[in-house]
Amino acid sequence: xxxxxxxxxxxxxxxxxxxxxxxxxxxxxxxxxxxxxxxxxxxxxxxxxxxxxxxxxxxxxxxxxxxxxxxxxxxxxxxxxxxxxxxxxxxxxxxxxxxxxxxxxxxxxxxxxxxxxxxxxxxxxxxxxxxxxxxxxxxxxxxxxxxxxxxxxxxxxxxxxxxxxxxxxxxxxxxxxxxxx
Amino acid sequence: xxxxxxxxxxxxxxxxxxxxxxxxxxxxxxxxxxxxxxxxxxxxxxxxxxxxxxxxxxxxxxxxxxxxxxxxxxxxxxxxxxxxxxxxxxxxxxxxxxxxxxxxxxxxxxxxxxxxxxxxxxxxxxxxxxxxxxxxxxxxxxxxxxxxxxxxxxxxxxxxxxxxxxxxxxxxxxxxxxxxxxxxxxxxxxxx
Numbered sequence: 001x002x003x004x005x006x007x008x009x010x011x012x013x014x015x016x017x018x019x020x021x022x023x024x025x026x027x028x029x030x031x032x033x034x035x036x037x038x039x040x041x042x043x044x045x046x047x048x049x050x051x052x053x054x055x056x057x058x059x060x061x062x063x064x065x066x067x068x069x070x071x072x073x074x075x076x077x078x079x080x081x082x083x084x085x086x087x088x089x090x091x092x093x094x095x096x097x098x099x100x101x102x103x104x105x106x107x108x109x110x111x112x113x114x115x116x117x118x119x120x121x122x123x124x125x126x127x128x129x130x131x132x133x134x135x136x137x138x139x140x141x142x143x144x145x146x147x148x149x150x151x152x153x154x155x156x157x158x159x160x161x162x163x164x165x166x167x168x169x170x171x172x173x174x175x176x177x178x179x180x181x
Numbered sequence: 182x183x184x185x186x187x188x189x190x191x192x193x194x195x196x197x198x199x200x201x202x203x204x205x206x207x208x209x210x211x212x213x214x215x216x217x218x219x220x221x222x223x224x225x226x227x228x229x230x231x232x233x234x235x236x237x238x239x240x241x242x243x244x245x246x247x248x249x250x251x252x253x254x255x256x257x258x259x260x261x262x263x264x265x266x267x268x269x270x271x272x273x274x275x276x277x278x279x280x281x282x283x284x285x286x287x288x289x290x291x292x293x294x295x296x297x298x299x300x301x302x303x304x305x306x307x308x309x310x311x312x313x314x315x316x317x318x319x320x321x322x323x324x325x326x327x328x329x330x331x332x333x334x335x336x337x338x339x340x341x342x343x344x345x346x347x348x349x350x351x352x353x354x355x356x357x358x359x360x361x362x363x364x365x366x367x368x369x370x371x372x373x
Contacts, residue, residue: 003183003187004187004190007187007188007190007191007194008190008191008194010191011190011191011192011193011194011195011198012194012195012198013195014191014192014194014195014199015194015195015196015197015198015199015202016198016199016202017195017199018195018196018198018199018200018203019198019199019200019202019203019206021199022199022200022203023203023206023207023234023235023238024234024238026203026207026238026241026242027237027238027241030241030242030244032242032243032244033240033241033242033244034240034244034245034246036244037244053295053296054296055295055296055297055298055304056295056298058294058295058296060244060245060246060294061243061244061245061290061293061294061295062243062245062290062294062344064286064288064305064344064346065288065296065304065305066286066288066305066307091283091284091348091349093249093251093252093253093348095246095248095249095251095252096249097246097249100237100240100241101240101241101244101245101246101247102230102232102237102240103227103228103229103230103232103246103247103248103249103250104229104230105249105251106228106248106249106250106251106252107251108251108252108348108349110283110349111251147230152246154246156252158284158307158348159307160284160307160309160310161307161309161310
């Protein structure tokens with residue numbers, strides 16, 4: 001009897017390890033994460049409008065229907081990226097996610113403080129390799145470091161009421177994300 | 182032989198217990214660093230690179246992209262003030278004020294994060310669409326049948342989640358109490 005109790009105890013301890021291991025490994029094995037969901041209709045390093053969510057169909061769960069959304073699925077393998085987003089009249093934000101959907105940086109129009117949000121996206125290694133010339137050290141150049149070489153940028157423009165949605169969509173249409181490679 | 186049986190038993194226990202615990206943790210949404218105010222809960226750390234492993238596994242599994250902390254913060258509720266699950270066939274009111282923010286949106290989802298289908302094609306409100314009282318407070322009614330005032334249709338579904346998102350707001354990781362972030366009260370009324 002005691003022998004089985006010990007086996008049970010051992011099993012539970014091992015179960016704890018299995019639990020922690022599965023939680024840590026799950027993001028790597030997920031087949032329905034945001035990146036995978038967006039990949040079929042977002043060619044790499046291009047801004048693509050994300051269809052507005054409806055009850056029957058949404059690109060991602062828990063999307064805010066009060067926003068026009070565009071996505072740029074980036075791949076920094078060939079070079080750094082330049083992002084240029086003219087702000088809409090209401091509110092515009094740019095959020096950066098890693099390959100696994102971790103929000104590592106987000107900026108809105110007010111924080112950017114101008115009519116156009118402009119920034120450079122690169123990996124830590126690419127940033128280290130930047131030449132130390134004048135242009136690079138210019139204070140007005142905003143550099144964002146991506147922890148992974150692939151990931152997602154979500155650009156969102158607010159539509160205060162449904163009638164203003166087309167205006168929000170138009171504001172996003174002129175955003176650009178371009179690989180410098 | 183007994184040794185082999187013992188090992189098999191222990192491994193079976195480990196697999197069932199370990200994976201069961203993972204499943205339980207992810208479906209219950211046990212991320213750390215939650216802020217609970219009234220019926221509402223937010224996980225501001227989930228919108229940063231400091232996200233904990235449970236929330237990380239949760240978003241990988243659901244496919245959602247959390248609101249980045251430089252963008253805003255999202256408060257979720259699926260229960261009323263007394264802890265009862267919100268029922269789409271019943272009347273639910275959200276009343277009071279919201280924390281400081283440039284603007285906010287309120288949206289209804291089913292438990293999988295899909296918008297709630299309804300004949301009026303209204304899925305939520307923004308702070309600019311709401312009719313308010315003279316003191317700035319408001320009341321939103323959630324029900325399956327049309328109501329005067331700020332009405333959000335529930336389409337009569339069993340269970341739903343209300344998400345209140347504050348954008349460009351000081352509310353975040355440092356927020357602790359209702360004094361910093363007064364959230365609207367969630368009150369359930371009669372059922373149809």
